Structures are given as structure tokens and as C-alpha cells.
Amino acid sequence: MDDMTGLDPELIRFLREELEVELPAARAVSFTGPLWIWQGKAADGKPSPMSWHFLTISGDAAAGIRAAAPGRSAAWGSVYVEATLGGTTWKTSVFPSKEAGGYLLPIKAAVRKKEKVGEGDEVTVALAF
Secondary structure, eight states: OOOTOOOHHHHHHHHTTSHHHHHHHEEEEEEEEEEEEEEOOTTTTTEEEEEEEEEEEHHHHHHHHHHTTTBOGGGGGOOOEEEETTTTEEEEEEETTTTTEEEEEEOOOHHHHHTTTTTTOEEEEEOOO
């Protein structure tokens, strides 16, 4: 199977998991959404200085990742990806989120600084996995 474009994500999952069909090594999705901050809490329940910037990936993009995940996933259901935001590309993982109904992509400080983006900014990220 050379081209998975347009195939239903559940069909892709079925082909990979149930029929053990070899699928192309890479897929790609693109997603646009706002950056948001997750703020950690210390053991005493007070806000921690630890925070992370994320992009929530949902809808068809999340379904595409979910379909491609078997054989490409790691701890906690994370999926290895290569992300591109603007002119910056880096390797990372997306993490499943039941609350979001999709995945969370952490956006590193170095990427945010280089691309001049921050909390609340709408960004478009291309993912290859």
C-alpha cells in the first residue's frame, strides 16, 4: 500500500492491527489552534513555577494520529512525531488527552522564541509520524 491519503483512520488501524498489513513509514497531518499553558502544582497544592505550552490536536488530525499510532507509540500512549512550526522542525511526542479528545503537542521554549509565538497565539503545526 503506497498511498493512505483519504482512507478512513479506522480502516488504517484495522489494516495495521488486525490484518498486519505493512503501511507506509510516514504520514502527515497539519493542525491549527491556540497555544495554551499548563501550570503545575507543588506538593502543597500551590502553583509551581513549572509550566508547559501546548497545542491541542483534535478532530481529523487526531484521528489520523490515532490510526497511525500502533507500532509508533511509546509510554502512556504517546506517539513519536516530527513537528514543524513556521521554519522550525523538531522531534518530539504527542500525548493522548481524554479531556481534549485528541492529543497534546508540547511546544518547546526554543521553538516559541524562534517563531515569536506565545500563549493564545493561533499556530499551524505540520506533523510527520
